[in-house]
Amino acid sequence: MSPLAIQGIGVLGGFGCGLDALRRSLAEGPAAPGQLAVAAGAQELQLPAYLADPAPLERFVNKRATRRIDHFSKMALLGAHLALEDAGALEASRERMGVVIASGYGATRTTFSFLDSVLEDGDAFASPTHFSNSVHNAAAAHVAIQLKATGPSLTVSQFEMSVASALLTARRWLAEERVDSVLFGAVDEVCAVLGHCWERFFPEPSRRIEPFAFARQSAVPGEGAAFFLLTGDEQGRHGRITSVRQGRVAALSQAAGPWLLNADGHSSCSGYYRQLLPGPAAVTAATPHYGSLPVGQAFDLAVAALALGGAGLPAPAGGETLPEPWQPAGGVLEADALGCLKCDGRGNFGAVTLARG
Amino acid sequence: MSPQRPVAVTGAGCLCAAGANLAACLEALFAGRRAPAPPSLFSTGHPASYPVFEVPEAFFPAAVPADPELLRTARLAVAASAEALADAGWEIGELRKLRVGVIVGTTVGSAMNNEEFYRDYRGGGRPDLAAIRRFLRSNPAAAVARHFGFDGPLQTVVNACSSATDALGIAAQWLRDDLCDLVLAGGADELCRTTYNGFISLMITDTEAVRPFDRTRRGLNLGEGAGMLVLESDALVQRRPGRARARLVGYGGACDAHHLTAPHPEGAGLRRALEEALAGAGCAPGEIAFVNAHGTGTPDNDRVESRTLAEVLPGVPFLSTKGFTGHTLGAAGGIEAAFTLACLEQGRIPGSVGFAEADPELPVAPVRQITATQGRLALSQSLAFGGNNAVIIFAKGERA
Numbered sequence: 001m002s003p004l005a006i007q008g009i010g011v012l013g014g015f016g017c018g019l020d021a022l023r024r025s026l027a028e029g030p031a032a033p034g035q036l037a038v039a040a041g042a043q044e045l046q047l048p049a050y051l052a053d054p055a056p057l058e059r060f061v062n063k064r065a066t067r068r069i070d071h072f073s074k075m076a077l078l079g080a081h082l083a084l085e086d087a088g089a090l091e092a093s094r095e096r097m098g099v100v101i102a103s104g105y106g107a108t109r110t111t112f113s114f115l116d117s118v119l120e121d122g123d124a125f126a127s128p129t130h131f132s133n134s135v136h137n138a139a140a141a142h143v144a145i146q147l148k149a150t151g152p153s154l155t156v157s158q159f160e161m162s163v164a165s166a167l168l169t170a171r172r173w174l175a176e177e178r179v180d181s182v183l184f185g186a187v188d189e190v191c192a193v194l195g196h197c198w199e200r201f202f203p204e205p206s207r208r209i210e211p212f213a214f215a216r217q218s219a220v221p222g223e224g225a226a227f228f229l230l231t232g233d234e235q236g237r238h239g240r241i242t243s244v245r246q247g248r249v250a251a252l253s254q255a256a257g258p259w260l261l262n263a264d265g266h267s268s269c270s271g272y273y274r275q276l277l278p279g280p281a282a283v284t285a286a287t288p289h290y291g292s293l294p295v296g297q298a299f300d301l302a303v304a305a306l307a308l309g310g311a312g313l314p315a316p317a318g319g320e321t322l323p324e325p326w327q328p329a330g331g332v333l334e335a336d337a338l339g340c341l342k343c344d345g346r347g348n349f350g351a352v353t354l355a356r357g
Numbered sequence: 358m359s360p361q362r363p364v365a366v367t368g369a370g371c372l373c374a375a376g377a378n379l380a381a382c383l384e385a386l387f388a389g390r391r392a393p394a395p396p397s398l399f400s401t402g403h404p405a406s407y408p409v410f411e412v413p414e415a416f417f418p419a420a421v422p423a424d425p426e427l428l429r430t431a432r433l434a435v436a437a438s439a440e441a442l443a444d445a446g447w448e449i450g451e452l453r454k455l456r457v458g459v460i461v462g463t464t465v466g467s468a469m470n471n472e473e474f475y476r477d478y479r480g481g482g483r484p485d486l487a488a489i490r491r492f493l494r495s496n497p498a499a500a501v502a503r504h505f506g507f508d509g510p511l512q513t514v515v516n517a518c519s520s521a522t523d524a525l526g527i528a529a530q531w532l533r534d535d536l537c538d539l540v541l542a543g544g545a546d547e548l549c550r551t552t553y554n555g556f557i558s559l560m561i562t563d564t565e566a567v568r569p570f571d572r573t574r575r576g577l578n579l580g581e582g583a584g585m586l587v588l589e590s591d592a593l594v595q596r597r598p599g600r601a602r603a604r605l606v607g608y609g610g611a612c613d614a615h616h617l618t619a620p621h622p623e624g625a626g627l628r629r630a631l632e633e634a635l636a637g638a639g640c641a642p643g644e645i646a647f648v649n650a651h652g653t654g655t656p657d658n659d660r661v662e663s664r665t666l667a668e669v670l671p672g673v674p675f676l677s678t679k680g681f682t683g684h685t686l687g688a689a690g691g692i693e694a695a696f697t698l699a700c701l702e703q704g705r706i707p708g709s710v711g712f713a714e715a716d717p718e719l720p721v722a723p724v725r726q727i728t729a730t731q732g733r734l735a736l737s738q739s740l741a742f743g744g745n746n747a748v749i750i751f752a753k754g755e756r757a
Contacts (some may be wrong), residue, residue, distance in 0.1 A: 003640070039478070039481065040410050041481060041482070042481055043481055054536075062428075080626065099612065106467065106468065106469075106515070107468055108469055111468060111469060111470050112475060114470075114478075114551070114555065115470065115472060115475050115551070118472070118550075118551075118554055119472075119475070119476060120480060121621075122402050122555075123401050123402040123403050123550075123554050124402065124403050124404065125558075126554040126555060126557070126558040127558060128555075128558040128559045131554075131556075131558055131559065132555075132559065132618045133532035133617070134468070134470075134555075135464065135515075135517050135742050135743070136464070136467055136468070136515035136517075137515055137516050137517050137741070137742065137745065138617060138742075138743060140612075140743060141612075141617050141742070141744055141745075142617070144612040144613075144614040144743070144744060145614050145615065145616070145617070145744070147613050147614075149612065149614055150611060150612055150613070150614045150625070150626065150629065151611065151612065152599030152610035152611055152612065153516065153610070153612040153743065153745055154514065154516060154523060154527075154610075155514070155515045155516055156512055156513065156514060156515065157467040157496070157513050157515045158498065158499070158511055158512060158513050159493070159495065159499070161511060164510075165510060165511060165512045167529075168510055168512070168531065168534075168536060169512065169527050169530065171534075172527070172530040172531065172533075172534050173530075175534065176361065176530065176533075177359070178610075179632070187410070189550075193475065193478060196478060197486065197489050200483065200486055201486070211670075245510075246510040246511065247508050247509055248508035250508065261673055307417040343684055346499070348511070
């Protein structure tokens with residue numbers, strides 16, 4: 001495939017804001033999750049969750065300009081600006097830059113805020129602001145408007161496969177020279193309603209993801225944004241994406257690895273990782289640093305890029321025994337490439353390989 | 358941008374308020390029939406009635422019955438896909454041996470907005486999680502692939518009203534990239550209270566039947582439906598020569614980067630998308646036989662489209678088919694692509710129902726009557742919330 005060179009990365013999540021915050025988290029160990037207030041009948045529970053704070057967006061965009069922009073789009077805007085800043089491209093022309101955003105569930109808080117306006121005030125008083133911001137591509141629109149990015153724009157919602165699916169198209173845009181660069185981002189948010197559903201589906205909340213305790217449900221919900229400035233150059237400041245595959249589990253032939261699995265504590269997905277990698281493989285996971293979210297694979301890409309850049313790969317969380325015949329990956333990465341693998345609970349996979357240089 | 362390799366379209370399917378399948382839709386279009394009516398799928402508390410274009414239950418094929426575990430959007434997508442695959446002459450068992458991708462554009466089909474569930478939740482209850490399970494089973498691209506047993510890549514495009522046009526352009530790109538042997542692509546969307554209330558809140562919905570490009574236009578009518586096309590790789594086409602109904606020869610997309618809900622007043626993004634599509638097709642504006650415009654009937658959209666078409670495609674006849682279907686949002690580009698392909702085959706386009714009186718503010722107006730067209734290329738364009746603009750160009754195929 002034609003390469004996707006990674007020139008800049010911008011991330012925010014439960015670990016904090018920016019690549020340095022992610023590096024620190026990987027070096028020092030994941031922070032404790034925050035708390036999300038969740039209604040459970042007449043009671044209120046505090047559900048452990050990795051929450052992201054988009055307040056640093058003020059560094060890039062006037063606060064007044066964002067007063068009608070919701071949390072979801074603010075996370076996207078901050079991730080986008082951080083990626084451009086990291087690439088040294090904040091002042092560059094964006095006439096030929098495409099925007100591609102992947103999201104599992106979109107702006108759920110605003111979707112429910114719109115329903116609040118209908119249920120509280122009646123159909124005739126529905127909120128136009130909430131409605132227009134609840135549309136899935138609102139975040140991409142805000143990014144394009146703020147950055148004056150007039151290339152093509154795409155938002156993909158393929159649940160847990162959103163990242164790999166959207167990358168397939170980003171790659172093609174560069175290969176066909178529709179654009180000179182793609183600002184590729186992934187965003188998901190948690191909200192009280194999602195928390196309520198989470199508590200109902202998984203009534204014993206976990207405070208710590210144990211990625212390889214496959215029989216145990218240990219997922220902790222997370223939110224955040226991970227953005228990448230991609231070009232078709234031969235070299236990228238953070239390496240290159242050399243392959244992207246997406247499909248049914250049975251369709252993947254095992255590559256050498258090592259592998260960074262987006263095993264995020266959902267026991268329903270674990271069997272698919274075993275099916276995809278039945279033989280010996282060096283594996284690890286970084287999900288305890290940002291939690292479980294549909295677009296979690298984008299954070300894995302950031303971790304993989306850091307590891308290939310010399311930052312080291314996090315070892316599997318302490319005390320976990322890997323399923324046979326897997327071996328733990330971790331520490332300084334000797335291989336020149338690293339696979340990032342995501343499985344959902346329905347037998348789909350997304351596999352993205354990154355390489356140095 | 359250099360010319361792109363054409364991609365064969367071997368099958369098309371659609372259902373919407375105009376008809377249960379593509380042939381029935383075309384018959385209604387050329388007969389000038391339409392039937393907007395107050396919504397029957399849900400009730401509302403608005404003092405005025407806003408007509409919609411619903412798909413009657415009788416329009417769904419018997420092989421795609423209502424499924425309580427699936428959203429209506431997914432059902433619409435499956436029904437249109439089944440027609441498209443049959444039109445392409447494929448046995449499903451044969452397709453399961455191939456790399457088949459699915460790309461579906463939608464808006465409602467990806468939104469977690471079940472009002473009944475949320476009302477119960479707000480009331481402090483523990484609502485039945487069936488609504489959430491249904492949502493999680495109903496991602497349109499995944500639902501279509503699951504129904505037919507395909508195992509290739511999936512993409513649900515949520516680019517608002519340009520979603521399906523983008524889905525078709527992306528499908529051609531995936532085939533040129535050899536990601537798939539065949540891609541089933543288009544769009545699907547259902548009518549629901551949330552979008553109904555949302556569009557009314559934006560004050561761009563008409564209480565009368567929609568009148569695209571007309572001087573008296575006051576907004577859109579919502580609709581629902583699905584339009585899906587089968588696109589195939591060159592290698593597959595060579596195995597079954599003579600199957601192409603059309604070829605997708607051009608695709609362009611650009612963002613206005615101007616406003617969340619209003620188009621750029623000078624049509625900056627649309628112009629760029631048109632130029633990109635024409636360059637990709639390697640053709641001159643004068644070679645386009647006709648344009649299926651977005652033509653929603655909102656004052657802003659129609660003004661921008663008319664001005665841009667007058668400048669970029671002067672003299673090219675155009676029409677809006679939303680007078681027959683309503684605005685089907687994420688499905689619109691798929692349904693209109695199927696109409697465009699079929700009209701290109703027939704060498705004629707229907708009159709733009711709802712258009713009666715030219716607007717002096719608009720430099721060009723759509724055709725009023727059935728119009729014979731000349732040429733082998735036709736263009737379909739979509740504008741969307743977020744400033745998205747998408748354009749695709751078809752060339753006649755061997756089956757035409």
